[in-house]
Amino acid sequence: MAKELPPIEERSLWEDAHKMLAKAEKEGIETAWDRLLQQTPHCTFGESGICCRICTMGPCRISKKAPLGVCGADTDVIVARNFGRFLAGGAAGHSDHGRDCIEAFHAVAHGETEDYQIKDEAKLRRIAEELGIAVEGRELLDIARDLVEEFWASFGSQRSQVCFVSRLPEKQQETWRKLGITPRGVDREITEMMHRTHMGCDNDAANTMLHSARMCLADGWAGSMIATEISDILFGTPKPRKAQVNLGVLKKDHVNILVHGHNPIVSEKIMEAVNDPELIALAKEKGAAGINLAGLCCTGNELMMRQGIPMAGNHLMTELAIITGAVELIVVDYQCIMPSLVQVGNCFHTKMITTADKARFTGAEHVKFEMHNGMDQARRVVRMAIERFPLRDQDRVEIPCDPVDIVTGFSNEALLEALGGTLTPLIEAIKAGKIRGAVAIVGCNNPKYKHDHCNVNLARELIKKDILVLVTGCVTTAAGKAGLLVPEAIDMAGPGLKEICGALGIPPVVHMGSCVDNARILQLAALLANELGVTIADLPLAASSPEWYSEKAATIGTYAVASGIYTHLGHPPNITGSKVVTDLALSGLDDLVGACFGIEPDPFKAADLIDERIRQKREALGLSA
Ligand code: SF4
Ligand code: MSK
Structure with a gap:
């Protein structure tokens, strides 16, 4: 890792991010990229997983000189x-x-x-x-x-x-x-x-x-x-619908509210409240043209999948969304919410509202959502956002680009409907080699990578190879911004995938939801395996989390592998200090559950790695490579 920040263009793939990073620098606002630099180089004991803090005879750090912890653990x-x-x-x-x-x-x-x-x-x-x-x-x-x-x-x-x-x-x-x-x-x-x-x-x-x-x-x-x-x-079970992504979904003349986190229980009520005519009238009284709701991360995915609410950005865009200066209020539930959002909000008029007792942030206001008061609390939060509109400094507002169109809403039910009610057309396409396999690209951003570079390029490379791509979590916004989540994206796909997706009217990269919705992909894999009379490990499937950062992403990767799905990661978890654990992850598990992890930071090489795995699975099923 370099000792100074890479140029802005090297930190992210996107124009909206570049403009907001430049604005942050001009206005002296710190972001995750600045803090990563401060934290670099990272502790090598921590990175390789060989620091133990499990008891107070330690902490113990393993080295050549001290190969065992105080208790004797190796x-x-x-x-x-x-x-x-x-x-x-x-x-x-x-x-x-x-x-x-x-x-x-x-x-x-x-x-x-x-x-x-x-x-x-x-x-x-x-x-x-x-x-x-x-x-x-x-x-x-x-x-x-x-x-x-x-x-x-x-x-x-x-x-x-x-x-x-x-x-x-x-x-x-x-x-x-x-x-x-x-x-x-x-x-x-x-x-x-x-x-x-x-x-x-x-x-x-x-x-x-x-x-x-x-x-x-x-x-x-x-x-x-x-x-x-x-x-x-x-x-409601998601159905295909249009939506839009990137910071261009924020509106200069509206009260802008962002929902962030994971659970739709809060955000669905906020969505209902922003459509309340009384609150819209109040927003107009305060000088706004209306109320605009947009999502971030997986709460954003939940609302986009079911309701078509636009998505402002993924994990590394959350600070940058506030830096537009156009956000009155950000309401969060839990997971993946950077504590820095409070500080970034304080650089503007942006208020942060927490809603879950298990995820409170110092400096934010807490409005507890419970089953009996969800709607009342949602109205209260929206009213708070409206009250902040007059505090906005319009001279500091910059909406950096126009939004990009996407199609979302592919639950398994919706996919089956697109296939005419049965998996047969998909299975026939796989057998004929028109769709050679499917890969779920899931997970996060991590400032150690050029933001979304791996997420996007892996998806692009795979569809070229006639591999259907399924996306969830923060990869969704990346794929959407790259123009991959619309039916017209078939022009970027290989001939077989182009033919099948073209006939079905679906994009070659299919949005299946939030982080928890990776379970939809597990279910789809099980449906296919049952239909073919094989196990999931026999199918030409893979998963990937190229820019992952979170514990949850590692857990998803592990359940994918244990379920028989080969899983690529852009970088290893903190396990490289142990040969036994690393060997098990990279090969040993293959003998036990029929799948293992593969590590490759370069998305182009990763596409080849995954392609080779799919080729092997196809051949084992007696199908053309
Ligand atoms: Fe405690 Fe053993 Fe861990 Fe050291 S290695 S912190 S003694 S559990
Ligand atoms: S929000 S776990 S950064 S995908 Fe589900 Fe995005 Fe990863 Fe969180």
Whole structure:
């Protein structure tokens, strides 16, 4: 890492980012790139995972001179424990989001709220039936109450497996049983990870890694999957719709409100409140032309997928969105919200509102959202935003570009509908080699990379190779800004993908949702495997998180691998200090679950790596490479 900041053009791929970084420099506002430089070089013990802080006989740092911690733990044990706890953070994040969704569903099912309703009754009945709950002749809320209990059971330790493991091919379930990695309960696996990694428990790196797989599977096949299914039931299952992305979605003459975080429970209510005629009239009284709502990160993805609300930016654009000077208020729930947003907001008139007791920020105002008061609190927050409009200094406002059009909303239900109600056309296209495979590009930004360079170029390279790309999380905005999320993007695809997507009228890069919605991709993989009578590991699929930063992204990668999906990462987690853990991640897991991680920072080389994996899977299925 250089000792000085790279030129602005080298920090991000995008014009809107360049302009806001220049504005930040001119106005003396610090951003993540400045702080990264201050933190560079990073601690090499931390980077390779060989610093242990698990007890107060330490902290212990492993070196040639001191190869063991005070307790005798070696580098493999220390790395495996650190990595296990890192993954536990990610699993807890997604799954606690899932828990909040169950609580909301519980409140609706028990008639404890009027602010939230069931929007997709058919989906509720379908999932209940799938999980063995009687639906015939029963009231909807009766079924909902049973489904709530079924979901709760996947969080504790009442069951031998979490509910959606049943979606997997039997052969794959058998592999998990033999390896002892069938997830039993979300909370159980996370708690057990904390227990195992206490001093004096699991002192066998491979064994700790296997439990990591089990815990992450609990997230993928329960915590996250439940979050997605309930969000669809309560707010509607996404359907293809148009939307727009980048900082150009902010409006100079409107009150601008940004929603940031992950859970749609808050943002859906904010969306309803901005459409309240009384509040619109109040905004006009204050001199604005209206109220404009835009999203950031995954709350943005949730609102964009279901409601077509525009997306202002992904992870590294969150500070830059405020630097436009046009944002009255940013309302957040949890995860991926930089604490610096309070300070950046203080450089302008921008107020930050927190809504969850588990994610409060010093300097922000707290407006607690609960099931019984969501709508009232949303109106209160929107009113606060309107009151701030007269405080805006219009001379400091810069909206740096025009928005880019995208198409979003590809839930599995919507994909199936586009395919005519069955997977057969997709399977035929795969067999014929017109679609050679599919890759989910997911995850974040990280200022250690040129912002979105890897996300975009990997997607571009893969579609050229007739590989369908599915995106979620912050990669979505990157793909959207690059013009990849519209049907016309087929002109950038290889001939086979162009033909199939052209016939279906879908983009070659398909937006499937937020971080928790990676569960949609797991489900799609299981549907394909079941249809073909193979396991997920046999399919020509891969995943990638080129610019990842978060614990959650590592957890997603681990559940993808443990589910049989080869997963590329732009950089390794902090595990390189252990040969045992690194070898397991990069190859050993392949023998156990049929997939492993691959590391490659260059998106062009990564595309070749993934392409080669897909070629091997196709050949093993007896298909042309
Ligand atoms: Fe050191 Fe062992 Fe304590 Fe870790 S658990 S800090 S290696 S003594
Ligand atoms: S928000 S986890 S930066 S994708 Fe889901 Fe974006 Fe990564 Fe957060």
